[in-house]
Amino acid sequence: MNKFVLSLLSTVALHSVTAQAADLAPVRMPPTQVGTWTGLYVGGNVGYGWGRYDASNATGTIVNSNGGSGIYGFNVESRNGNGVTAGLQAGYNWQLEQTVLGVEADWQYLNSKAGTATSAIAVPVFIGxxxxxxxxxxxxxxxxxxxxxxxxxxxxxxYATGGLALADIKVSSSATGSIVTALFPPTLGPLGSMSASDSSVLIGYAVGGGLEYALGAGWSIKGEYLHMGFGTKGYNLTGSLQSPAGLTGVITTHVDIKPSFDIARLGVNYRF
Structure with a gap:
């Protein structure tokens, strides 16, 4: 009987110690996400843009009031146009476990300008x-x-991002000229001047990526890079030639422009 009681007590004690050890063992919990990215958000950003304008196929025509016409060509140079960018963005996210899907739209100011060096333009022989x-x-x-x-x-x-891009590209040109007023001795007089501009909204693509960090209470900050590319657009710049000597006419310049931009920006969002 005593042996039976001792055996029973030993079994109960061993079970109690095992249960206590199990209670003290560390419990592995599955990783949990801090907050959620799901929801509508709005925000602003500021950054810097590196622009590239590839220029080609520059030609021109002149038609004067005397009935003469001709074609001329000139050198055009590809240039960089860098500047500050700032704007607003809005979007919506859907979070599925740790995967986040979203859509975003933004509108940005960009101070990007480039100018070609002044170049000589040969006028057709009929003018001189x-x-x-x-x-x-x-x-x-x-x-x-x-x-x-x-x-x-x-x-x-x-995150990675990609989609459609729009950009307003304006091209302007100006020219001043001289004309042969006498052959013996060779004398040049003022031919006149012209200026013209043409602008259009180009459609292209945008790809990039970024890192966003939640601060709490709906706020987050982000750093983002975008590359935007656009196809080649032909611009026709037509201006009226006004001469002090009374010669009038029309000058039309054509040039093809292919712009691209690299944008780096910092932003802040508020999620509702």
């Missing part, structure tokens, strides 16, 4: 003389409409 002219290119705003796919870990979200 020369022009010196210059061309400038300017981008004052751009906008993007993009999708986003990211991975959330803790308060951070790393």
């Amino acid at each position: 003389g020369n022009f010196s002219g210059s061309t400038s290119i300017e981008t004052s705003w751009y906008a993007t409409f993009r999708g986003r796919v990211g991975y959330a870990f803790g308060p951070a979200l790393v």
Whole structure:
């Protein structure tokens, strides 16, 4: 009987010690996401843009009041146009476990300008003389409409983005010229001047990525890089030639422009 009681007590004690040890063992919990990225958000950003304007196929025509006409050509140079960018963005995210899908639209100011060096323009023989002219290119705003796919870990979200881009590109040109007024001795007189501009909204693509960090209470900060590319657009710049000597006419300049931009920016968002 005593042996039975001792055996029973030993079994109960061993079970109690095992249960206590199990209670003290560390419990592995599955990783949890801090907050959620799901919801509508709005925000602003500021950054810097590196612009590239590839220029080609520059030609021109002159038609004067005397019934003469001709074709001329001139050198055009590709240039960089860098400047500050700032704007607003809005979007919506859907979080599925640690995967975050979203859409975003933004509108941005961009101070990007580039000018070609002044170059000589040969005037056709029927006129006799020369022009010196210059061309400038300017981008004052751009906008993007993009999708986003990211991975959330803790308060951070790393993402890739891509979609549609729009940019307003304005090309301006000016020229002043001289004309042969006498052959013996050779004498050049003022031919006149012209100026013209043409602008259009180009459609292209935007790709990039970024890192966003949740601060709490709906606020987050982000750093983002975008590359935007656009196809080649032909610009026709037509201006009226006004001469002190009474010679009038029309000058039309054609140039093809292919712009691209690299944008780095910092922003802040508020999620509702």
